[in-house]
Amino acid sequence: MRRLIYHPEVNYALRQTLVLSLPVIIGLIFGSLQQGLLFSLVPACCNIAGLDTPHKRFFKRLIVGGSLFAFSSLMVQLLLMEKLPLAAIFFGMALLLGVTAEISALHGRLLPASLIAAIFTLGLAGNMPVWQPMLLYALGTLWYGAFNWFWFWMWREQPLRETLSLLYRELADYCEAKYSLLTQHTDPENALPPLLIRQQKVVDLISLCYQQLHMLSATSRQNDYKRLLRVFQVALDLQEHISVSLHQPEEVQKLVEQSHAEPVIRWAARTVAARLRVVSDDILYHRYPRRFSMEKPISALEKIARQHPENPVGQFCHYHFSRIARLLRTQRPLYIRDLMADRQQHLPLLRALRSYLSLKSSALRSAARIGTMLAIASLLGAALNLPKPWWILMTIMFVTQNGYGATRVRILHRAGGTIAGLLIAAGALHFNVPQGYILAGMLLITLIGYLIIRKHYALATVGFTITAVYSLQLLSLSGEQFIMTRLVDTLLGCLIAFGGMVWLWPQWQSGLLRQNAHDALERDQQAIRQILSDDPQPGPLAWERMRVNQAHNALYNSLNQAMQEPSFNNRYLADMKLWVTHSQFIVEHINAMTILAREHNMLTPALAQRYLQSCEIAIQRCQQRLTWDNPDDSGAIHVLDDPEALTIGPMSTMERHLDRILSHLNAMHTISSVAWHQRPHHGAWLRRRLQSHK
Structure with a gap:
């Protein structure tokens, strides 16, 4: 039983299923099934907004999220009453709410969640008073927060x-x-x-x-978290x-x-x-x-x-x-480190707004991309005589991800799962199944869907599509009429989302490789400075080592995504793959040197200074080569040019690591010289001044 209840997939599936199904069950008991089904739509917005994330400001985030959902609902209804075009409404709302991404990454999840709340309201507008959808979102968010607070209280850790x-x-x-690859490293x-x-x-x-x-x-002050x-x-x-x-x-x-x-x-x-x-x-x-x-x-x-x-x-x-x-x-650490050394600060709203209004803001570009896709979908719906194309809009929001590769995979899974789910639902609707059995089947499908959604999104989409069709059937007794239109709407939404990621201000990772490589070298330099300093402290050493690993990880993630993008130059990516391989070796040497420095296995001050100067020169030459072509064709990077400074006797372990780092930097300089000639000769690849994308 313990293995079952604490299993990550089971625990997550139980939580998501209960928070969705309990309102439906309560509505069924009190004879308000339709209200219970509508109430269960709100957790979808809360999930996308990340309001189920344990946080020290858990209830404050719930209040902000619920307020934004209600605000989005009110804005859509009021602007529809003013006869404004649907395309203008969603484009303006996306730009208005996009500032949340400038505050922090977690706040940025409120943008798609608020837009989904507005899209849900689009289907409800005209069928109920203006205040009712707003109250639905406020009470639904309150229910979602109370349930998750209770759930995390029971399973606090x-x-x-x-x-x-x-x-x-x-x-x-x-x-x-x-x-296991011991003899294959050659x-x-x-x-x-x-x-x-x-x-x-x-x-x-x-x-x-x-x-x-x-x-x-207050993690450090709670006994439950000390272990x-x-x-x-x-x-x-x-x-x-x-x-x-x-x-x-x-x-x-x-x-x-x-x-x-x-x-x-x-x-x-x-x-x-x-x-x-x-x-x-x-x-x-x-x-x-x-x-x-x-x-x-x-x-x-x-x-x-x-x-x-x-x-x-x-x-x-x-x-x-x-x-x-x-x-x-x-089961005890070798030394105690300050885990809060990298405490993240959120930008205040006014500073975030000032940064967001810059044309260089990635948050503004992302919001404009989403707003444009929603506007195109609205115009397409008008052309197809769909006054409320909410399914197309919803599909766009569900399949749009941060990068091209993730969006493409999500589109394939979403489209395939929706088609299969609609076909199954179309066949099942011909059978006159009692309402109780339908609700029990929806509950079981929801549980199974959340059990497999993390690893098998397409199969989970099949189940969720079936429950969506039957929800429409229970709400309006017309689920079968929506089968074909929902299928067409899903395909149209997927096509618009794919086109938006490809043609609307795309942020190709292949174009960001140079910046990520430059940042990784900068982190390597900071770590080497810390290691070769006069008195390296364990805390700062551990933090710099972790930043080196994270910077290289960002570079490697960028390379992986670039390899999945429409390849404009395979030779350039192949060369950068080799460059990243040498960067990984440097990271491993820095990991080893951090241990040596913490245990005071150090060099003499003069030798450490010479090695530091050589490493900094080598890193700066690699960074310059990544920035632009220059006629520098000098030979390999030498560690010590002065014969008098050569070490007498065998090299120490620290010296061997530094010597290998310099050899890897020399290889990276040569590779980047070749790779930079392979780059596209247009757009961002011709900029000499690099700008941080973080």
Whole structure:
């Protein structure tokens, strides 16, 4: 029972189904089924607005959201009474409400939710008094907030537990995949992409944990969250030790040939991965961790490191696996960090409005894109003699996502699911099924739909389409008449949304690769400065390391999305993929150097200054090459040009990492020289001054 009730998909499906179905059940009991069905429309707006997100200002966000829904409903009805064109109404409302995205990303979700409330009102206008839809949204939002507050009170830690559980599971997959490819690192083009994907998922989940911690009220003062805070800090330490660089293929191959290191290292990795999966389940299902020890694998690694002292790979694996074993055994972080160091601030309304009124604002561009698509849909509805084309408008809002790739996938799933759902509903409506059985079937379909919606959106859309048709049947006894028109409206909405993402001020990720690459190099430079400073502190070191990982993750996400866009230049993207590969190696070296700096394994001040200067010069040359073509054809980047400054004796571990970083920067400089010649020679790609898109 515990596994069932705490399972993320089951918990989410139960919450969404109950918040939708309880108003319908209450309406059925009191003989007001139609009012209950209308009342259940409001949670759709609240879901899109993110009002079910645990937040320290939970009730304030509910008040703001409910007020915007009621305001949108009132505006649509009043402007319709003034005989204003529907296209002008929705375009103006999109521009007016678009300022919310300038305040913060979470506030930005109020824009599509408010527009959906206006579209719902479009179908209700003329059939009831003006105040009734407004009251419906106000009471519906109040019900939604009260129910979710009660649900999260019962499972107070569950949202954070679900994310932490996923994080530990991804760390297990990443550790296992990394060391299963131990002898394949000589071919990074084939071995590295799977690791990059797993590393990307880990950093995404860490970022999500940070966001959840910021949104929770007084987290550090609540006893319920203290253990989860400790678990998250342990996860940060684990990610630090698992993701350090092992890119020494020659040394790895030599050690494998000279000893039985490969099965021992894989044994240790599998042991760690198995324990991480157990910890993941313990977090999710509220279980206390059992005792754990991996003395035998650690002893075997120590023996290999002692037998081959000249090979750094054995020492590397023994050091990091012993730290990982200690973390898993004690379940306590290696050091305490300030998790609130990156506390996010929202822009005040007046400052957000001033920024929003600039033509450079991405929020303004996004609002104008949505408003234009809704205006086109309204004009198309008028041309087809549809006075209220609310289904076309609704389809546009549901399928429009932030990027081209996500919108395309959502369109395919939405269109396919809607077509299948309408066909099934058309056949089912021919049977005279009693109302009680219909409602029970809708309840079951809704539960199943929310169980699978995160992984199988198309199948969930099939079920939701069936429930939508039967809702119309129960509301107006004319569901069958809407089958064909709803099918045409869905296809038209998908076509308009696709055209809007392609032709209306598109924000192609391929065009943003240069800016993201520049930002990633900037973060690398800040981290290296922190590491090579006179007295690096653990807190700032941990925060800079995390920012490096997040900046590279943004670059990698941008590359992945660019590869899915209409490819204007495959050679340019292929070159940038290789560039991102070298950037990943730098991130792994910075992870390793952060550990060394925290343990005071440092260079002499003079040598640290020379390395810092060399790294800064190398990074700046890479940034300049990304910005414009120049005739600089100088050779490789040299670490130390002065022979007197050369290290006497073998290089330290910190020096080896820095030397490899410089070699990767040298390769990135050469790659960017080639890639920049492959770029399109028009538009944003010709700008020499980069502007942050953040």
